[in-house]
Amino acid sequence: xxxxxxxxxxxxxxxxxxxxxxxxxxxxxxxxxxxxxxxxxxxxxxxxxxxxxxxxxxxxxxxxxxxxxxxxxxxxxxxxxxxxxxxxxxxxxxxxxxxxxxxxxxxxxxxxxxxxxxxxxxxxxxxxxxxxxxxxxxxxxxxxxxxxxxxxxxxxxxx
Numbered sequence: 428x429x430x431x432x433x434x435x436x437x438x439x440x441x442x443x444x445x446x447x448x449x450x451x452x453x454x455x456x457x458x459x460x461x462x463x464x465x466x467x468x469x470x471x472x473x474x475x476x477x478x479x480x481x482x483x484x485x486x487x488x489x490x491x492x493x494x495x496x497x498x499x500x501x502x503x504x505x506x507x508x509x510x511x512x513x514x515x516x517x518x519x520x521x522x523x524x525x526x527x528x529x530x531x532x533x534x535x536x537x538x539x540x541x542x543x544x545x546x547x548x549x550x551x552x553x554x555x556x557x558x559x560x561x562x563x564x565x566x567x568x569x570x571x572x573x574x575x576x577x578x579x580x581x582x583x584x585x586x
Contacts, residue, residue, distance in 0.1 A: 429468060429469075429472055429475070431473050432468040432471050432473065432475050432527075432530075433465060433468045433469060435468075435527070435530040436461065436468045436525075437465070438530075439461070439464075439529075439530050440457070441457040441460045441461050441464070441508075443455065443457055443460075444460050444502035444503065444506050445502070446498075446501055446502045446506075448498065453498060455495075455498055455499055455502050459499050460499050460503060460508075462489045462491065463489055463491070463496055463499035463500060464503060464508065464525070466480065466484075466485050466488035467509065467525065469488065471524075471525055474527070475524055475526070475530075477522070477524075478522070478524070478525070479518075479520045479521065479522055479523075480520060480521065480523065481518070481519070481520040482496055485500075500523075507526055507529060508525070508526055508530075509523055509524070509525060509526060510523065510524040510526060511523055512524065
């Protein structure tokens with residue numbers, strides 16, 4: 428399982444993907460494509476390779492129909508996000524490799540859109556937190572006239 432690859436998939440904004448499904452143009456939603464890609468990334472190594480998933484396993488992980496999973500894989504392969512190797516595992520499952528450059532480029536674009544806080548913003552927020560903590564501690568000082576004495580409960584003795 429590669430958290431590194433899964434986070435790249437999470438950061439990627441997938442478009443609607445279209446492909447030719449036996450002469451019929453089929454378009455898949457970005458959410459369908461992304462959940463299948465996440466399921467494949469979940470079992471890949473840190474290079475995006477060695478993901479041996481059977482369709483049934485992907486159906487279980489994604490909660491999609493078998494047909495939707497097959498279509499999503501086909502669309503991801505046609506769009507270049509995913510490679511499907513001809514070799515199979517000893518259990519007969521497919522071998523997939525994620526095309527990392529496509530995910531990295533999208534991830535870099537998303538970082539630029541969201542931006543990162545500057546050091547000035549971080550130090551300002553730290554100062555605000557420490558100021559608010561001081562205000563809370565000032566307001567919680569106990570007033571002796573409001574204190575109620577608490578006596579420990581004595582256990583009752585059965586006679």
